[in-house]
Amino acid sequence: MVTKKIKEMNKLKIYFIALLSIFLNSCIENEEIVFTNNLVEFDAAAYNAKSVVGGVAKDYPLLTRIPGYGVAVANSNPTITRASGTVKLRVNLVGALSASDQEISYKVVPEESTAIAGTHYTALSGKVTIPANSNFGEIDIPILNTGTSSATPVRLVLELEGNSGLQPSNNYKRIGVNISQS
Numbered sequence: 343m344v345t346k347k348i349k350e351m352n353k354l355k356i357y358f359i360a361l362l363s364i365f366l367n368s369c370i371e372n373e374e375i376v377f378t379n380n381l382v383e384f385d386a387a388a389y390n391a392k393s394v395v396g397g398v399a400k401d402y403p404l405l406t407r408i409p410g411y412g413v414a415v416a417n418s419n420p421t422i423t424r425a426s427g428t429v430k431l432r433v434n435l436v437g438a439l440s441a442s443d444q445e446i447s448y449k450v451v452p453e454e455s456t457a458i459a460g461t462h463y464t465a466l467s468g469k470v471t472i473p474a475n476s477n478f479g480e481i482d483i484p485i486l487n488t489g490t491s492s493a494t495p496v497r498l499v500l501e502l503e504g505n506s507g508l509q510p511s512n513n514y515k516r517i518g519v520n521i522s523q524s
Contacts, residue, residue, distance in 0.1 A: 380437030382446050382502050383514035385478065388434070389414045393518060395497070400454070402499060402516035411478075423522040424462070424487045431481045431517060433502065435472050444472040447503040448481065451516065454499035462486055462496050462521055485521055492523035 386409035393404035407419035411432050422429055433446060447469060450459070459465040464484035472479040483498065499518045502510035 377437065380435065380440075380508055381511045382472070382504055382508050383434050383436055383511040384500075384502065384517040385409070385411055385432035385434050386415065387514035387517045388511075395518075400516075400518070402454075402518050404497065404518035404520050406495075406520045406522070421522055422485070422519060423524070424485060426485045426521075429483045429485060429519060431483065431500070431519075433470050433472065433479050433481060435477045435479075435508070436511065439475050439477060440472070442474050444479075444505060444508060446470050446472060446479065446505055446508060448500050449503060451499040451501050454516075454518065455497055457496040457498040457519075457521055460486075461488060463498060466500075483519065488523065490523070495520045495522045497521070 386405060387403055389412070390403035390405065390409070392402060393400045395404060405415055405422065407415045407417070407421055408426065408429055409415050409431070410419065420426070433448075435444065448466075449468060450466065457463055463486055466481070466483065470479045470481045481500070497518055497520050499516060502515045504510045
């Protein structure tokens, strides 16, 4: 008899919770969220955690391995070294596609970089093109082999600046590349 009453009470509790959740959910009006801003971002910055360099938290990830597209860097990816050749970084257009090519400016961040243009990498153009009706472009970073081995890696940090119609994402506008010299 006691177990029968407990079963009935549990049934009532379940019915009450079900009715309460239906009532609470039916009273909420959901607004449709539409993204209207077009932005540009580094693909690898969106998929990898921000870094800490010398005990200081940075606002960008520092890649030690060659990134793939649309995924976090894994230990199976090749290490970025002075013998890597060209490393490609993808720049994403977030938002509606453009009917015309979009030329996006970027810069080397000198206060964050220890790599030297002409020594560790070929000087960069400072422009990346996202072709018409595409959602990404690529920055090629030609890594130079200095021929000298060192235990100290060098760091190259890039920052997207955008153009008159496309601003960089505040969260994913910077990316660091650590170039091993060993």
